[in-house]
Amino acid sequence: MAQVDKSMSLANPHPHHMDWIQKVAAAIGGIGLLILFVAIFGVINNNYPLWLASALGLMTVGTLIYSWREYAGKPAGIKNNHVWFRSLTNIGLWGWIAGILITGFYILLYFFPGLFGYQAFSVNTSIPHGSDPAQITIRVENQQGQVYSTNTLSINDTIKTGDQFDEYKFTPSKIAHGSNRIIVGCKTGDDLYSFTYNKRTAEKIGDTNPCQIEQAELKSNSKLISLFDPLSMALKGKPASQWFLYGVLYTLAILVFGFKFILKYWHNRYQLVRTISVMFFQLGFAFLIPELLEGLNRDRPYFTLDMKNMWPLNAYFFQDWNLNGMLAGGKLGMFMLFLGIAMIFIISPLLTYFYGKRWYCSWVCGCGGLAETAGDPFRHLSDKSLKAWKIERWLIHVVLVLITIVTVAVLFSYFRNDPEGKLWINPTSFTMIVILLAGLVSSILYFNRKEILGNVSRKVYNGIHITMGVIAILSVIAWFTGSWNVFFIDSYQLRKWYGFLIGNIFSGVIGVGFYPLMGSRVWCRFGCPMAALLGLQQRFFSRFRITTNGGQCISCGNCSTYCEMGIDVRAYAQKGQNVVRASCVGCGICAAVCPRGVLRLENGSVDIKERTTDMRTIHITADEVGILS
């Protein structure tokens, strides 16, 4: 039989696929999308709130009506008819178009936000010899001289003559409307010399400039982004940035497609509860609360405020600007700092022990949230081959090692950079912490080596020990030599590259852009360091597993097909073996689609050591455990 065809379908498998109501709904949603699209070309120049509300409203209403017609009132059950016949969901023409469009959107968003009308404030400085300014400062004032925000950056080796300061460091997008003076300057001793600009016209209105700041530009948002200004102002009193636009669309996608998903799985309460949970966390914790808090703390430097977004997924957590922000952020800053650390070391290990990594990956996380809702129609596109699994294990753990190295390096430089010693941690104590943690990882590994070596190759096992050893030794050397950079590489370069390759390209462009081509969890499966960390714990130290119902499996393959993580669930189920896999996000879809009621997501501590060796279908012997042969 031909293997190549996507389906064997000859007959038109989808007559009356869309009824007229759905066509109207699709048109309504399409108009909403169109409004945003034309706004990119600067067509809309007034009535922003109205346009934005119409665009978002039409998209929402369109999707809701469409989903309602698609699923509501249909018999309770699995609704995967025709999935492999539709060109959008079988990597056909529409799948490619969608993939290219989403990828394109991400590339523009990350690298060319200007095309959306976002105006980053950029400044070219030229620091003259001899003047040795200690700081470069940006102040935003209104005419009365009232200060809206001040961003100050210490001059150190990262700032060079002619540097373009990006929005990151200066966050000019947080400049309030209503203020009309921007002051860029540098400080020598107590004197602040500055350029002053009219905010609207970007005209220079003052000039005392011994630092020879050559150029500074400021324009307000235009085109698409300006549509989002009013909403952003309402929430946090600052104009929108491209990230605000992204946050709004992202949240909206999770909400409306979450609604669709709920209708699709109306018969399955696990799916309902889980989906309501991701919708809640996205809307509240990822979007509303951080935006509102940021608005309330406008005069403080920025730091990340998404309470559920923890290191290492949140690669920024241990970066200098975020740490500085939290340290200068008053009670809220302290809270975020302690919560962040508690999440990593206490809350997350506990929850993962009790419930598996699903508590995060398919109940809370925003990346997972989008994958489970907007990405649901593409979940079956994940590659189930053994080869893909091997690639996955390498990639994801390499990313975990990378972020660990980057974080240690960045922190080391950070503590070196604290000459007054106002922090409670200094290079010495930090070096000790690093050595302790590396030792801890190594000893956990060593004391569980029997179980671990039964599951991973000795190469990997040794590799982890060596990595830990190298990190510890390099830290000691750096501490001894008084070097700034623990791994002999500029830690700022390191984190920049990590941010670019992993943060932007992998998690965004590929992670979401490739939904229609490689399934909805490309990032979660191949790239996310959080998933890697939680996965290791789930694999070796958690009560969670998927149990199989004795000998009931008929090897049909529905479970494997619909596993978004590309786990070959059937390989376990047909042997009556529990599924204990690092990558399983506990979405529960395999259990939902199984036509024979074979799979159940369960937590139990009684047989925690035997989770992987349970053999039930085999009535003669039980030596068929290895899954790789």
Add this chain to the structure above:
Amino acid sequence: MHIVIIGNGISGISTARWVRKLSDHDITVISDETDYFFSRTALMYVYMGHMRFQDTQPYENWFWEKNRIKLMRDRVLSVDTERKALNMRDNETVSYDKLVLALGSAPNKFGWPGQDLDGVQGMYSAQDLEGMERHSVGLKHAVIVGGGLIGIEMAEMFHSRHIPVTFLVREQSYWNGVLAKEESEMVNRVIRKNGIDLRLSTELKEILPDENDKARVVITNKGEEIACQFVGLTAGVHPNIAFVKDGAIECQKGIMVDEYLATSVKDIYAVGDCAQMRNPLPGRRPIEAIWYTGRMMGETAAYNICDKPTSYNPGTWFNSAKFFDIEYHVYGFAPANLPETYETLYWEHPDGEKSIRLVWDRESGWIAGFQTMGVRYRHEVCERWIEDRAHIENVLMNLGLANFDPEFFDQYEKDVVAMYNKSTGRNLKLVEKRGLNSVVKFLKRAF
């Protein structure tokens, strides 16, 4: 030693895999259906667009070479038991040291006039699926004959493509030779709810052709005429043994095998759908054309082939199916017509789409069987209770252990216990609820 296996279905492939595990023998698997093993049970999902055909293959294509299992796509025309050789359609003669017959089944045809017309077929093989696909082009109406598990699957398949279906069932109620009245009626309701034209107590009389010898009209035993372009014959299957039936190997309905799955000819074994047990174990039928028995027979045969004598024991009867959206589980004894000496308790959810049935021995109170619709029950727990002859009241009090539904799903065991209390005047309390820890404790304790 060269082990040759005819048939690459679940039973033949299980044999091959286990022989490989247990030995270094040369293994050849012959089939003329497909290049690679696939899961027959998933054919419907390919037609419905849930899966691609390659997704029904449980092993990747490199698996066979890596495990030194030679695959051969050809048809065996006859077995020469004297010279230990197979005559092939395309290839040279293949000689064997030990032979395994894993031939599977073929759809029943009862000599209906018109049964061989174009557009009339069963649903068993990959070719049948291709046939259905071909005939679905422009198909306005399909008639399905025979109310078994494959018939209802076929109805669901056409339904997924919005092709109207008339479903002829000889019995007064769907599958009522196996399902008790209540469950059977539940399935009737579900079939009708999905818009299938279900005609009970109706048999096929003949199929009339059009000018191209294609099915045009079905005439029933009641004289009704149903215009259609496709007729699905799903009135059961029989062992696919045409080419060995009249040879040296003893056959009745299937190929006769002893408890070691050996046939009447030395060094020849038979497994799966085509095998007929000389002495079936209590509670089991001589021919069981189901998936897991094929798997277990394959494993057992491999042990015997590798000189580790092992008798076939599939344990307590169990099975499962799905009727449109209603899943069905059965463990042990839950027959359509209950013998006098047994007692049953049947609970049905008010929505009419979920039920739990318990069967026990009236005199001793020993639990004999479980049957659920729309509720998942746990194999190991039910099996353990049945094999341990647990008392019905003990089972009832711990019934939650058997529940295998997903988290957050309602649990109905309390209602079952209440029902029992009401009918017996007893006052039992449900002690155990759904949950893995207690299940593991229970299973370990019982060992």
